[in-house]
Amino acid sequence: MSRGKPGGRFGIVDIGSNSVRLVVYAGAERNPVLVFNEKVMAGLGRALGSTGRLDPKGIERALDALRRFMALREQIGVPTLVAAATAAVRDAEDGPEFLARAEKICGFPIDLLSGADEARLSAQGVLSGIPEAEGLVGDLGGGSLELVPVAGGKPGPGATLPIGPLRLMDLAHGSLAEAEAVVDRALGEHDWLRNIQGNRFYAVGGVWRNLARIHMAHRDYPIHVLHQYTIPARDAADIARLIEKLGPKSLAQIPDVSERRVEALPFGALVLDKVIAAMKAKEVVISAYGLREGILFDRLNKKEQAKDPLIAGCRDLAGRLARFPQHGSEFFKWTAPLFGDGVLGETEAEARLRRAGCILADIGWYVHPDYRAHHAMMQILLAPFSGVDHAGRLFLARVGYHRHEGKGEPQMFGNIAGLIGERDHERALVLGLALRLAFTLSGATMGMLPKTKLEAGKNTLTLVVPKRHEPLIGEIVAKRLGALARAIGRKGDIRIGR
Incomplete structure (x- = not known):
């Protein structure tokens, strides 16, 4: 089905009954990132039911579109291209003739998909x-x-x-x-x-x-x-x-x-x-x-297919926008005590969303400080993610907001706040406040956070910091630890370890 070298951008030409489309992705990956998309409403199948043949004007529109798509392939640089034709070409008596003309333009065979x-x-x-x-x-x-x-x-x-x-x-x-x-x-x-x-x-x-x-x-x-x-x-x-x-x-x-x-x-x-x-x-x-x-997924190896689409999408976005895309793993482990039994607790699905929120924690850093919270929130809310429903999007967006703004309430959430329950609102706030503390404590750098830890007791939330890193403790760290502790009904405490 594909023609070209592996790797690089991946394109699909979809010859449908109504439209002919070129879609180009950044690569054949679990999280397909769209870089170009153009559609021509050719109407190949407009008269198929009554005549058994493709629409003559539709044929010419479709072939013109394919000529442009092949020129765009060279212009954009698409080493691997897939072309597939569906119902109209499959069912029309002149489908083989159209396919031969289309393949001559494309320069490689087009897959005629069965039903x-x-x-x-x-x-x-x-x-x-x-x-x-x-x-x-x-x-x-x-x-x-x-x-x-x-x-x-x-x-x-x-x-x-x-x-x-x-x-x-x-x-x-x-x-x-x-x-x-x-x-x-x-x-x-x-x-x-x-x-x-x-x-x-x-x-x-x-x-x-x-x-x-x-x-x-x-x-x-x-x-x-x-x-x-x-x-x-x-x-x-x-x-x-x-x-x-x-x-x-x-x-x-x-x-x-x-x-x-x-x-x-x-x-x-x-x-x-x-x-x-x-x-x-x-x-x-x-x-x-x-x-x-589906065509793209079919080309992936088993390892790539097995990836979680949401996590893959979050990592891709963080790789483009965050200072340290790998920070998410540190955050996920560091925040775990807040979501253990006896504190907030979490299901497997909730842990998955927490991981996604940790990966996305730094995507708003480059924006003016006054706008970071809303920018991060909107980036997450409207990102081209898959593998997450709208309630999950809203949870992650709230995490991004609270990570920058603290306990404040985003104004635009008023009419959709009901999409998630009170438990998820609380979890988003706690995770956002924890990430806010983590960035302050570590100076937004890698490697520092794992040297510290959070301990959630019955009445206190303790931040444990090694003696050699005691100078990192300051007023802002204590303030943000206190805000986080109050969010889970506890008092903040700092203990200097060895």
Whole structure:
């Protein structure tokens, strides 16, 4: 599938039924860092349902896009490039002819994915970004819908249904009523959907992301990150039905709807409504990861695949922004006594978030002191992380804020504070205050912190410092130790050791 030397930037050309896209990542790694992304709405599959052939104008738009993408490959410098074609090219009678022309432009073979491969890779992409996903993945492209059950970190046997919005519009002659009958027939052929009733539905695809943006706007939701944005199934169905009723002019006036998606949106909404009903979904979780991320994940070695995507993402960001990216390991060990039994305690999931917060502790250092707290908070809140839900993002953002600001309360958190419970608010404050103390004590340098330790007793929190480092103890250290001790209901104390 790939052509080029290993290492360096990694690119994917995705030839879909509606769009043709070039995505370039910094490398083929567990945390894919996007460096370039361009999409052309070619509409290859616009008339496929009625003619069995690719749209003539779409063909030329797609080939023009590929010519530009190959020039961009040289300009950007992408040693390894993957190209894959999906439903429209796979199903069209003139697909082989188009593929031959496209391969001539690219200069290497293009993988024509089978329906089973497309479904598997889409599900693998979702799992790479949401490893704990349990339920049903649905990837809605212009020409098809891939449905794949996922559980235990692995995709199950899935299905490809010919009910992408472009194909639906063509088959139903633009009539939603006719499209509804087509969707009902297609879903009715898959009785196995009953076996996953009551689970989450993981939605992939541009049309469904637009529906999520509408829901965000309706809620005045301030975290504008679509990945792992969760919508109650009833809300998702209500929005889908509303969109089905609106005409193109009304849809075009919605600020959060892409102009390029207006025509397809009602048909995509119809499919979502029907899938929710068929599997009696409890929630719809938006995944920004799908086919392309699945292709990338498939290329990684076992060691890289096994990495935690959140921790990998935090390390990548810290590597770019922090003074000492390795500091996170020292912080994680040093803060452990605060989260042991008899103090705050922590689950395995909570320890994972604490580790992430420790890795990100220094990403705001280069900003003006008056703005560090809010800058660190926003960097974390809006970072392109995967493997973390919105509640986890908010926890980490609060840690970043308290690490710089102390006990203060960030003003913008007022309307989303309810996303995390009181326990997580407390844990974020304590971790932030501990990191604040750690930086002060160590002078923001490596190697000093492990020579000291925290001891949490029943009534006191003791900072133990070796005799030779006693001069490092000063007013600011004592003050910040006191603030941390009060946060866990104790009195601060300093003991000079040997």
